[in-house]
Amino acid sequence: MTTSMTASGPLPYKTIGRLSQYRRLLGLRLAMGQRNVYSHELAAFAGVTAAQVRRDLMIVGAKGSPTKGYDVHALIECLGGVLDDPAGQRAALVGIGNLGRALLTYFHGRRPKLSIVAAFDVDAAKTDRVICGCRCYTMDKLAEVVVAEKITVGILTVPASEAQHVAAELEAAGVSGLLNFAPQPLRVGPHTYAEDLDMTMTLERVAYFARRNR
Amino acid sequence: MTTSMTASGPLPYKTIGRLSQYRRLLGLRLAMGQRNVYSHELAAFAGVTAAQVRRDLMIVGAKGSPTKGYDVHALIECLGGVLDDPAGQRAALVGIGNLGRALLTYFHGRRPKLSIVAAFDVDAAKTDRVICGCRCYTMDKLAEVVVAEKITVGILTVPASEAQHVAAELEAAGVSGLLNFAPQPLRVGPHTYAEDLDMTMTLERVAYFARRNR
DNA sequence: TGTTGTGAATCTCTTCACAGCT
């Protein structure tokens, strides 16, 4: 009752984010022994409309039934087929500060198909050991480890002044996706995907709409 | 050469985020002694088009000149008039883990009009002292401190299982904006603005587009 | 010439609304 092997072009940006959220709820429902789920249930969980959920699932080719909704197990498989690389993807984190450690801890052993397998820092006191289940190296090992571990995703938790420079190093080493937490938008080549997650900007936006909304 | 006292309705969501980025570059340029700036310079910094920058600045009523571009000082004032509450806004952080500490450290003394003035945690070992320049309290003091300190923004860095419950407490205490780092979208009332910043979701999206983009 | 300010066109995303199914 699911899948469909149409590879097609990349899915919409927003849809990909929501699929990740739907998958989380599906995991919970599976653990609770629920076999099926309706679009309005996924919608309530993700904070979107039921029509939005059905549209997203239509885009990925998932099929439901008017009486039973969507089959939880089949839907998890379907979303995995979209979100996960069958061969798995490995990520490296650069910058082992509080934020870096939070991410290492949070992702450790959580997603089998997407794991952080190496961390880097300029500070020798933090490297050449295992932190939060992840091997830590000095920066001069970066290119070598990225190649050896087949790392394709880089996570930047470095100061703003270092971000662009580190991004270029990761890109040169063969990484094709970057998630940047530094408050400095990255400039990358056309074959690299970079997303900036600027917490200062987000907090200022929350503060703005908190005032306007009241 | 700037401002304009039209209060009007709330500005577009995306625009607000970019204004925050423009302001950061403007601060750097001011420190470097530059008196003016062109839309294409702001654009290159923020990773958007020059037309986008001009559109954003038009929306907030900033004025430039064809020969000199925009006056840096006047533009900072103008953006401050939009982004900042004249009376200042105070935020509380709930959940003093690695992520919470990263945020406390990063925001400490950075924005005069938006500061984190209190932190909360269930763990008594982390409370009743100052961490990263911020006073830490036990959870049972939450409502009391929110009222006493006139806190209007809440930042959630708690486990997913606690997020909705903590959000409701903050909302009940009078907070009108929430920034949620837990991987669990918040449900809030119509007078509260909540934004979810889900790092797992974002990393999965980066991984997806990293594969597709290569 | 090179820039701003902006209407119009375009693109992307969301919601509506309803046929079709069980």
Add this chain to the structure above:
DNA sequence: AGCTGTGAAGAGATTCACAACA
């Protein structure tokens, strides 16, 4: 009766393109 799947409409955000200006 209540749900899915989806064309069509709508809303929101971006880019185009060019007049006006210094």
